[in-house]
Amino acid sequence: MPLSFKFSKSILSTISPPIPTAYKWIPKSKSTRTSPNLEVLDMSQGVPGTAPHPILQQSLRETSARSDAWGYCPAEGEWKLREVLAREMRGTYGYGKRKVDISPEDIAITSGCNLAFVATVMAIADAGDEVILPVPWYFNHQMTLTLLGVTPVPLITSPESSFLPSPTLASTLITSKTRAIALVTPNNPTGAVYPPSLIAQFAKLAKENGLALILDETYRDFIVGSDDSSDTIERPHGLFDTTESESEAESEDHSGGSMASDDIDKHLPWRSTLISLYSFSKSYRIPGHRLGAITASPELLKEIGKVLDTLQICAPRVPQLALAKEFDGSISVGSRSQLRSPPLTTPGTPGEPPESEVKLDSALGGHGVSLQESMIAVSSLKSASSLEKEVEETISVLAALKSDILSTSLAIHARQRLFKDTLEKEAPNWKVVSQGAYYAFVQHPFLSQSSEDVCQKLVEEVGVRVLPGSFFFDKDLDITESSFSSMKSQPELNSGLSFKSKLNELDRYIRFSVANVSDEKVVKVCRRLGEAERVFKEEFGWVVGG
DSSP states (O other): OOOSSOOOHHHHTSOOOHHHHHHHOOOOTTOSSSOTTOOOEEOOSOOOSSOOOHHHHHHHHHHHTOTTSSSOOOTTOOHHHHHHHHHHHHHHHSOTTOOBOOOGGGEEEESSHHHHHHHHHHHHOOTTOEEEEEESOOHHHHHHHHHTTOEEEEEEOOGGGTTOOOHHHHHTTOOTTEEEEEEESSOTTTOOOOOHHHHHHHHHHHHHTTOEEEEEOTTGGGOBOSSTTOOSBOOOOSTTBOSOOOOSOOSBOTTSSBOOGGGSOTTOOGGGTEEEEEEHHHHTTOGGGOOEEEEOOHHHHHHHHHHHHHHTSSOOHHHHHHHHSBOOSSOOOSSGGGOOOOOOOOSSSTTSOOSOOBOOHHHHTTOOBOOOOSHHHHHHHHHHTTSOSOOOSSOBHHHHTHHHHHHHHHHHHHHHHHHHHHHHHHOTTSEEEEEETTEEEEEOSBTTSOHHHHHHHIIIIIOEEOEEGGGGSOTTOOOOHHHHHHHTTSTTTOSSOOHHHHHHHHTTEEEEEOTTSOHHHHHHHHHHHHHHHHHHHHHHOOOBOO
């Protein structure tokens, strides 16, 4: 039926959500290669592969039953959760002897990290302004900007630079309309983990140009040391540092060009530039509860509060209270040295029984929880014990889950290695170019086919659902010739290719979400990719290249 009104220009200029498109693709019912009831192996959406830890499940149940949990809370979130999150962040970013400056007043709780981004952009940019986004970009960030009438300015990355963005290149894109640079690290979709030195260079660039640096750190708890034997989570960056320490900066610009180490300020006052965004969805495995956070200057949060009060009134209160709740499962400390590791699940395939089981009925109301007395717990203590030198009489549920997060992170890290090794064996023409945290960015082998065509055929013919690289950039994206001329002076773009050609090059890539499947399914996916290569070549005449 025709409508009597018009749609807004901004909504019409915004792409449709990509994920539902991928779920419209279904296996062919009369496939001669597979069973009509073929199980679709889903590595498309970045969702946790297991339920929340039993400690959190129990806390959510208990909190839901409270008579005072159903009302509103302040728009900026429950004070107690802001306190325990600030303490957790002081441990995460203050690893070792470093001290960081984060207080509850620096934190606002939001209805998910996407809303954190929306609220941030609404507070710092107007229609017609610009925000620099590395390409491939997280599509919800680009969608937010177009909805608000803000122009996303593409900062091209390339496989030659492991999809790390260049601060030098970004500096050529800054105009009088630029309001912020927005980064996602570890990255979605490429999985690339931005080194602390690279993040420091972007912070310096933003500060020098009067811009905000928006840092989406949804996956910051999944940065495992590069050494295969590592059992610790790496510090995401040093921007929150307040003490004299070795500079995070290096003389090398990790993605092309160079910046002298003397140009990096060891003591950048973070509140003047940095806006850090966080999601509880991945680390605590509660994506449906929609909980995120903004860490920024209280002065900025005061203005963001207007947006939050308008759009969300308040973030979901039950998960806030559940995470901030005192954990009474025999974890009580008089000093950091007495902190005991909380229950955790053995790393490995989610859902598989652990090697050892210890029942903690008193802590969980009769529900047994697996606990492995291993180096994982010890490694967790390294992070947990660096929280700060203050004495805590109690520990929150959020803090009690620290070693569970470590366990999950190590399991995903091991699964990333399994995926790459198995792919090299079963489908060697599929190349993992970048991977980390939840994602692997893989070059498909079909020279003349778009990533969307490949992904649709993968579902239809072999039952593998993944997301095409084209979902993470705008095919119709354009840029001024003068801007591209300055871009071509950079090593990662100086290949004689046009801007459109660089975008087309990205269409050879597919995003695999490694976190939400078991090890067994990872192996099955790799084998099906090998089968797909043969089928697509023989039956559809697709050309395979290296």
